[in-house]
Amino acid sequence: MNNKHLAGANAPNGPKEKKDMKVFLVRPSIMVHRRALDFGAAPSLGLAYLAGYIQKHGYTSTIIDSAAEGLGHIQNWELSEEFNRHGITPAETIAKIPEDVDVIGVNAMMTSEWPMTRELIQRLRAAFPNALLVAGGEHITALSEFSLEQCPELDALALGEGEETFYELLEAHRKGKDFSSIPGLAFQNDDGEYVSTGRRARIRDIDEIPWPLWTIDYLKKFWDSGRSNGVSSKRDVPFLVSRGCPYQCTFCTNTQMWTNRYILRSVDDTIAEIQYYIDEFKITGVQLFDLTAVIKKKWILEFCQQLKDKNIKIRWSLPTGTRSEALDVETLTMLRDTGCKYIGYAPESGSERSLKAIKKKIDLVSLTRSVMQAKDLGFVTRCNLIIGFPHETRKDIYQTLRYAFKVAAKGVDEVWVSIIMPLPGTELFNDLRKRGEIEVNDEFLFHLARLNHAFSLSNMLTHNPHVSSFELCVYKFFTIYACYLIGYILYPSRIVRTVRNLMSGTNADSFFEHRLLNILHRKKATTSAPGNY
Structure with missing residues (x-):
């Protein structure tokens, strides 16, 4: 070497x-x-x-x-x-x-x-x-x-x-x-x-991993600009309570990056880190960006109890999309009472055939019940859905879109529809590559970037032989906007909430409100030619 x-x-x-x-x-x-x-x-x-x-x-x-x-x-x-x-x-x-x-x-x-x-x-x-x-x-x-x-x-x-x-x-x-x-x-x-040299064995006791080394100057860059990848609470920090995920969804990079070993931190270490940030940085919230934050009911209940016992007053959220098995009324009530305001659920599809094909081991009825219970308890909720898997027909996609409209009408605040991205390291990517449908080059990289960012109906490349890329894009954007419209019409109090948060310039109770804040910030930003390159 x-x-x-x-x-x-x-x-x-x-x-x-x-x-x-x-x-x-x-x-x-x-x-x-x-x-x-x-x-x-x-x-x-x-x-x-x-x-x-x-x-x-x-x-x-x-x-x-x-x-x-x-x-x-x-x-x-x-x-x-x-x-x-x-x-x-x-x-x-x-x-x-x-x-x-x-x-x-x-x-x-x-x-x-x-x-x-x-x-x-x-x-x-x-x-x-x-x-x-x-x-x-x-x-x-x-x-x-x-x-x-x-x-x-x-x-x-x-x-x-x-x-x-x-x-x-x-x-x-x-x-x-x-x-x-x-x-x-x-x-x-x-x-x-x-x-x-081969993969290194995972760290088994993640309490032994030192906490992230933040500085106030670094965090303030985000706080002062109102930037975040989730919902915002003025002075929030990204946070992890676990590493890995025990599930094997075909579209997720977890297995490649972390293996399927799921390791939780101790509640004591987690609470101590939050308290440190409150004392040191005067944070007002934490956003749990775990792949799967809530799996073990005993752990999450103990976490909430310690927040109560130590009188820790923060606003926290689960923005990335979690599982629902442990989120029953008892658990949701504890989450609400300790400052959790936002829960992202990840049903991924309304088609049972698709759920089986992508190895998403959930009971859609039970998950929907948990979402509705969360709404009844006052949470802002989100459901993440994906369309365009290679196996899907229009019937599968329509079942997912019907599910989206159903939960939006029942009060779910946000329904986000994505077109499947064949991310490297996933089972889906490996299958498509073996079949010769993917060649890893710059065009493929730009294709992923378009799927990730672009609000466009053209120049998209998907891998579904049954439905065109244009049609998938129409389904995506129509459903996202229609679900927001349904929510604001059927639940007009959201209009007041959104206006209030936009006027604050920093707070956001939903991803949509945060996007609107980003657009307002963007109008103040400059788009320029390359500077000192």
Whole structure:
């Protein structure tokens, strides 16, 4: 393997002290479609966890979040006429890193944003030829060989859960040792051949993982701009109570990234972290971004009881789409009484045939009952649905759309319909790739980005042989807007709530309200030609 970036081997006086190592963790700008209505952003949990872990082991680091540094600033991207950059340019990012940096870690989560991430990596290598350049995240884990082929500038990739791998890589780099035996890595050897050291075993006791290393200056960038990826409460933070998911939905990247081991933190550790944020940062809310936050009823009840016992007054939410088995009236009442205001459910489909095909092991009747119970208890609720799976006929899709209108009429605040995205690392992606329907190249990456961002009826590529891409887009947008219209007509009190929140400029009780706030912020933002590129 290539040892040219091993610091210890090149240091005249032996390895540096840990405290003297200059480690920078970088998140690229966000790649957004020019027709996107929403360009939300949240603080990077991944980089904050990484920073906290290596700090525990004696290293200091600096997070450069290119999106956070330019929140609300949309720039034309000179490499594409279709997509913009949300955040600062590569040159502006590079200017924040010292010339003698030792290690640069790049967060590469979204395959749909890989073209912009790739550009930044290439620019970082050109600017810092002697630094160890590492990348990690869901995209890297799912397409590691492809990523190295496109970015041979990278010295190593951290696959899956990255804290232990990145720390051991830092140690090897500092001491000038070969890192080819560190589990959880991929790299190119001296002959340019792809090498993987295999996946690292998951961390079993996640209470031992240090809390995310936030700084008030970093968080305030989001609070002051009103940016979030969920519902907002002025001073909220993203939060995790677990890692992984025990289920195997065919469209989800969990198995590739985390395996199917589901690990919960202890309630004590979770409550202590929330209390720390209240004391240190004066937060007003937390948003649980877990893949599956609520599975064990005993855990969630104990969590709520401790919030009560310790008189912790915060607003919290479950925005990403959770399961419903543990969300009965008893549990929902406890959630409501401890400040939970918003619950996102993930039925995914109204077709029993589709639910079986995508391995979504839910009882749709029971889930719907839980949604209605949540509405009766005063929650703002959301249902996430997906259409366009390769097996689906119009009958399957109509069943899903009928379910959407049904729950909207019954009071569900938000019904969001997505067209299926064949994300790398999923069973769906692997099947389509084996059948020759997917070739991983830039056009595929831009296709994912369009599905992720664009409000457009054209230039979409889907993988359903029964229904055209145009027709799927019509179903998607018509259903989303119709469900919001149904809600505001049948439940006019929502109009008052939405107007109140828009006037506040920061609070949002729903994703829709948050999108409206983002649009208002966007009108104040500038869309410009590329700056200092």
